[in-house]
Amino acid sequence: MFDTALTAKDLVFLAQGAGMTLFVTAISVFFGTIMGIIFGVIRYQIGPWWAAPLTFVLDVFRSIPLLIQLVLANAFVTTVLGLRVSGFTVACSVLSLYTAAYCSEIVRGGIEAVPPTLRRAARSLGMTWGQDMTYVVLPLATRVALPSWIGLALGVMKDSALVYIVQVVELLKSTQTLITRLQEPLFLLMICGLFYFLISFPIARFGGYLEKRWSND
């Protein structure tokens, strides 16, 4: 009933694609989170009016399709600036900024969830701003923000499927290549989908568990 032209070599090719997906995701989430935390704290600290330009720029990353961001960034760097930059670098940079845009929103929400009275109490005890941030805000904001952050990281992993447009061969692209050659779309797509699902599902469940576990009521 079941025979396929899929060879071990093809499986390795798919695995390489999967590795690329995870690699791009890891880099983007890492740098995106760092930038997101910085932007989020800045946005909270200087207030909505002064942060308006930053908010606008970050909002642009959330209002334009990632595919267009990637094409645009690639065209800008390679043809307008005339630099020789690999698609991989472009993909990681764009995805990092994209992550940062969402992450800053999560961070800001987390900080806002800490009751201001609590922070004032910390400051009146003589804590500095930095101490207040690390010992009071960080633990409490993390509780609020971590489930959303996990969702974001998974979202970035799923969105990283779009980096094929800048010639990065990730999981979906390698599946496409194999489909073109083997002409077995359904079977290959099942493998590809299963991979995404097996990574995403347990982590999403874990995020849901944390959300339930850490909620105050």
Add this chain to the structure above:
Amino acid sequence: MFNYNFRWNQALNSLPDMLEGALVTMEIAILSMVIGITVAILLTLFRLSGNRILYAIATTWVEIARNTPALFQIYMVHFGLGGFGIHLSPYMSLLIGIAFNNAGYLTENFRGALKAIPETQTRAARSLGMSPLQAFQNVILPQMLRISFLPMTNQMVWAILMTSLGAVVAMNTDLYGVTSELNARTFRTFELFAIAAVIFYLITKAITLSARLLAARLFRY
């Protein structure tokens, strides 16, 4: 500063074509939202029905929609169904793919909204003599839709952004498709996609703004 001649005129000349593409994009997004909301309400009913099989169907749908890339879903609709001998046009594939995704995410949103509605309301409605379906339709559903109005707006924005994924099924009438086709002809990649980006930005802003106005109008106490 740049060794690149920007030719905005050339790109701007094709603006009418791109605006037409933007209309198709909006059309797909709106249709996919309408289908998505309808299916999501159905799936929510499945979840509430207490029937194991229906519950499993709803849960499977939601988990697949939420745990695989939208690009994969659209690809699956186009080429995966092709494996069963069902060949859809790019337009239909894109629409079904996005609607599938919308339905999954919206069902999850509805679940969150349902948590905010006290269960006693259902019981009160039932003891007034309403059938389970009546209770859902007249008591729960309106509140559920109101609570999840903001997530629905977000999903609408997502639907707009997702239409760009039609590229993978050779869709060439939506905004992204039109832009990349013009790009293949003129090679003004940066200018063309910059214009497309601006159009996308304006569409999403228009949607969030009108949703906010609508919410202020609808949900006034």
